[in-house]
Amino acid sequence: MATGRGWRAALLLGLAACAGPAAMATGEDIVVCGQRYPIGAPVVLWSDAGGYDASVPGPVLAPAGPAGPRYTPGRSWEPDPAAVSLDRLREHVDLFVLHYDIAGFSRNTFHLLQDERALSAHFLLDVDGTLYQTLDLRDQAWHGRFTNARSIGVEIANMGVFAPDDPSDDPYQKRRWYVRDGERLRLAIPAEFGDAHIRGTGPFYSSRNEPVRGRVHGREWAQFDFTPQQYATLVKLTAALRRLFPRIELEAPRDAEGRVRTDELPRAELDAFHGIVGHGHITTERNEPGPAFQWDAYLRAVRELEARGAASDVPVWPMDAGARGP
Numbered sequence: 001m002a003t004g005r006g007w008r009a010a011l012l013l014g015l016a017a018c019a020g021p022a023a024m025a026t027g028e029d030i031v032v033c034g035q036r037y038p039i040g041a042p043v044v045l046w047s048d049a050g051g052y053d054a055s056v057p058g059p060v061l062a063p064a065g066p067a068g069p070r071y072t073p074g075r076s077w078e079p080d081p082a083a084v085s086l087d088r089l090r091e092h093v094d095l096f097v098l099h100y101d102i103a104g105f106s107r108n109t110f111h112l113l114q115d116e117r118a119l120s121a122h123f124l125l126d127v128d129g130t131l132y133q134t135l136d137l138r139d140q141a142w143h144g145r146f147t148n149a150r151s152i153g154v155e156i157a158n159m160g161v162f163a164p165d166d167p168s169d170d171p172y173q174k175r176r177w178y179v180r181d182g183e184r185l186r187l188a189i190p191a192e193f194g195d196a197h198i199r200g201t202g203p204f205y206s207s208r209n210e211p212v213r214g215r216v217h218g219r220e221w222a223q224f225d226f227t228p229q230q231y232a233t234l235v236k237l238t239a240a241l242r243r244l245f246p247r248i249e250l251e252a253p254r255d256a257e258g259r260v261r262t263d264e265l266p267r268a269e270l271d272a273f274h275g276i277v278g279h280g281h282i283t284t285e286r287n288e289p290g291p292a293f294q295w296d297a298y299l300r301a302v303r304e305l306e307a308r309g310a311a312s313d314v315p316v317w318p319m320d321a322g323a324r325g326p
């Protein structure tokens with residue numbers, strides 16, 4: 001027996017030595033009501049080394065910031081988290097809200113939400129496809145205004161929209177974030193942001209080789225598309241969420257011609273909608289997910305993954321820029 005224990009101890013030591021303090025374990029499970037559910041994509045939980053915990057009532061990455069909570073424990077229809085079962089959550093959760101964060105990468109997203117704005121989202125999706133979960137889904141994140149009690153939110157790292165024709169009208173210098181690399185657009189996080197703590201090794205490319213133009217709330221914008229790694233994880237997360245929460249339909253709000261809408265929904269329409277929306281469908285003050293987001297390809301990819309079954313290891317999104325249009 002001593003030999004067995006010694007073997008196990010040596011193995012554990014060996015693993016620890018191999019992993020080293022900088023390497024962090026990555027799982028593939030999200031957490032709902034204290035239970036883990038695999039999604040088939042890399043997930044870092046709030047409790048993991050290198051994770052981001054939105055339950056901390058104050059700034060985390062910055063030395064100072066507003067005090068107080070960033071979320072509501074449980075849901076507003078059940079303030080006791082222990083009483084929020086998956087069955088009850090399923091009755092209420094019918095909306096998945098897509099955000100981008102104007103922060104470029106997930107660590108900066110968490111910094112802005114947690115340290116500066118005292119807000120939260122259940123998930124942060126980094127440029128390398130790593131998904132960070134910051135709260136159990138039984139808890140109510142502060143991301144989508146009046147939809148918070150019924151929704152799950154994800155912040156997909158992206159700098160968002162900019163004026164397409166006037167480089168001088170770019171207060172956040174969003175054009176700097178991608179540089180030409182042959183035909184492709186390669187992510188180039190400006191040096192002043194320091195270590196972005198991106199887990200995967202780059203380079204990372206926009207899914208399309210030019211900024212994508214389109215109208216949101218009636219105004220013309222441009223936006224660098226999300227990375228293929230982000231789409232791949234988002235597709236897997238969406239399929240997993242729909243297994244857990246069947247009231248989230250695989251649909252986005254559409255206009256009379258069948259196109260995904262790019263305006264705010266009247267409150268009654270939003271209340272009656274069960275599916276996937278962008279923050280821009282909730283308020284005219286936000287443009288998410290922006291004109292670059294490939295709504296139809298995304299919904300189609302989720303549908304294909306669901307048709308193949310959860311165990312499939314077939315790629316869900318092409319990794320070459322420009323391989324799949326909107």
Ligand SMILES: [Zn+2]
Nearest residue numbers: 099100279288
């Ligand atoms: Zn948002």
